[in-house]
Amino acid sequence: MLRDFCRLNLLILTISAINVIAVGLFTIYLLHRPQSKSSNPAECRTLIQAHRFRAAKNGLSPHISRIRPNARLAFVFGIENAFTTPDEGYADYFVKNARDLINLKAQDWGNLAKTLRSAANKLTSTAHRLHLASLVQSLSLRIILTTLLNAELDTIPHAEQHMITLAQAINRAWVSSKNDADLIDFAHNADLQASLSALFPTYNKTDPRDNPLCWILPGFETSWRINLRMVLELMLNTGQSHPEWTSTMIAFAHSPTKTQFEAPGGDGVSAKELVAEGLRLYPPTKRIYRAFEWAEHGATRSDTFAADVEACHLSGGIWGHDARKYNPLRWRAVTDAQKQAYLPFGGAPFECPAKAVFGPRMIALVVGVLVDAVQESKGWRVVDKDGKDVSDVFCGERLKNDRGSYEELFLVRVAGGV
Numbered sequence: 156m157l158r159d160f161c162r163l164n165l166l167i168l169t170i171s172a173i174n175v176i177a178v179g180l181f182t183i184y185l186l187h188r189p190q191s192k193s194s195n196p197a198e199c200r201t202l203i204q205a206h207r208f209r210a211a212k213n214g215l216s217p218h219i220s221r222i223r224p225n226a227r228l229a230f231v232f233g234i235e236n237a238f239t240t241p242d243e244g245y246a247d248y249f250v251k252n253a254r255d256l257i258n259l260k261a262q263d264w265g266n267l268a269k270t271l272r273s274a275a276n277k278l279t280s281t282a283h284r285l286h287l288a289s290l291v292q293s294l295s296l297r298i299i300l301t302t303l304l305n306a307e308l309d310t311i312p313h314a315e316q317h318m319i320t321l322a323q324a325i326n327r328a329w330v331s332s333k334n335d336a337d338l339i340d341f342a343h344n345a346d347l348q349a350s351l352s353a354l355f356p357t358y359n360k361t362d363p364r365d366n367p368l369c370w371i372l373p374g375f376e377t378s379w380r381i382n383l384r385m386v387l388e389l390m391l392n393t394g395q396s397h398p399e400w401t402s403t404m405i406a407f408a409h410s411p412t413k414t415q416f417e418a419p420g421g422d423g424v425s426a427k428e429l430v431a432e433g434l435r436l437y438p439p440t441k442r443i444y445r446a447f448e449w450a451e452h453g454a455t456r457s458d459t460f461a462a463d464v465e466a467c468h469l470s471g472g473i474w475g476h477d478a479r480k481y482n483p484l485r486w487r488a489v490t491d492a493q494k495q496a497y498l499p500f501g502g503a504p505f506e507c508p509a510k511a512v513f514g515p516r517m518i519a520l521v522v523g524v525l526v527d528a529v530q531e532s533k534g535w536r537v538v539d540k541d542g543k544d545v546s547d548v549f550c551g552e553r554l555k556n557d558r559g560s561y562e563e564l565f566l567v568r569v570a571g572g573v
């Protein structure tokens with residue numbers, strides 16, 4: 156009797172195990188279905204236009220095809236902007252507004268650099284230990300709040316702390332948006348609402364077009380991660396054997412002009428090329444999604460396809476044997492195939508308005524200001540959460556490009572630093 160029971164149990168167990176494996180394999184298959192994403196540059200550019208993908212001709216308009224995969228963003232952040240609005244006219248209006256806001260004059264760049272340098276100096280002059288990711292986030296957010304939302308941060312008490320809290324609330328909400336289990340909508344996200352209200356006391360919480368996150372998300376979510384990786388490359392990775400690169404970025408932070416941005420530094424590499432290489436190796440938008448609906452054998456099918464930007468940027472066949480290394484010198488001579496495969500700001504007709512000027516330069520500004528403020532000569536070094544020096548852990552390899560990496564790094568000032 157007992158033995159039968161055991162056998163039955165074993166049988167059930169075996170069947171369950173097979174089931175689990177089958178479901179697992181099926182899920183893996185679903186996630187990695189070869190047709191659902193492309194790493195072929197020409198195919199990616201076509202997919203971004205959203206009319207067709209391989210055999211599928213899209214029945215959705217390009218605009219709907221683009222916003223549909225962002226439905227969760229609208230829900231989690233309570234935003235209506237070019238990425239989420241079903242109203243195509245409003246999307247055009249938003250993009251036009253964005254173009255105007257980021258079209259800074261030479262004098263604006265100078266003022267922005269001053270503001271950023273003084274914020275960085277204030278933060279680093281009194282502290283002896285700083286959370287690196289928070290420092291990067293706060294400077295990245297400051298640029299966005301100042302240029303796109305006209306925030307008068309000097310007049311808001313504890314603005315610095317509020318920015319860090321806001322950055323963390325945004326990141327938590329972003330992570331939750333990827334996971335059904337802990338999805339919270341904006342209306343119920345008290346943390347996110349409170350941190351926004353602290354900086355924008357008068358915005359209308361029930362109007363998704365008036366939500367400051369409409370303007371914060373496109374530039375902040377993308378820029379802080381690339382900024383952090385560039386700081387790490389310069390201070391702790393390939394930049395260790397190229398101190399001229401750091402000097403070139405610092406020179407731009409002191410003189411943020413077009414001429415300086417494009418001027419060859421000590422070893423012939425410009426700030427522009429340093430940023431271009433950062434965006435190639437660590438594209439903040441790793442994949443660009445489009446929803447499709449098409450007819451097949453008399454039935455309507457629907458699916459979401461992805462242009463795998465990161466894969467296009469890392470292809471050895473296109474970029475050479477050192478495709479996974481930070482090597483800004485490659486920008487001295489780029490081939491047409493490389494230009495075609497470079498998509499950090501997407502592609503026509505939805506190309507990012509920050510592509511030509513504002514995006515690359517705001518990255519150079521934050522990175523330049525930061526590496527200037529925490530130079531080793533000023534007594535700073537980077538340690539892990541146990542206080543161990545990390546200056547020899549990266550070995551020239553590509554850094555990780557996921558959101559949570561490098562959250563456990565700190566800047567500390569050694570005794571005797573000035």
Ligand code: HEM
Pocket residue numbers: 203221237238249250253257303370373374375377378381439440443444498499500501502504505506507508509513514515518
């Ligand atoms: C490092 C910085 C940035 C990166 C890497 C980046 C990346 C991108 C990418 C990949 C797209 C295409 C999305 C798609 O096709 O689905 C895009 C579009 C867009 N970006 Fe950016 N972006 C950055 C900064 C900014 C900033 C500062 C703004 C200012 C508001 C901005 C506003 C927009 C807008 C409005 C669009 C939609 C354009 C359209 O629909 O025609 N981006 N961006």
Ligand SMILES: *[C@@H]1O[C@H](CO)[C@@H](O)[C@H](O)[C@H]1NC(C)=O
Pocket residue numbers: 359360361362363
């Ligand atoms: C806030 O926005 C909602 C939705 O657009 C609108 O109905 C309401 O009148 C607005 N409130 C104020 C005070 O403007």
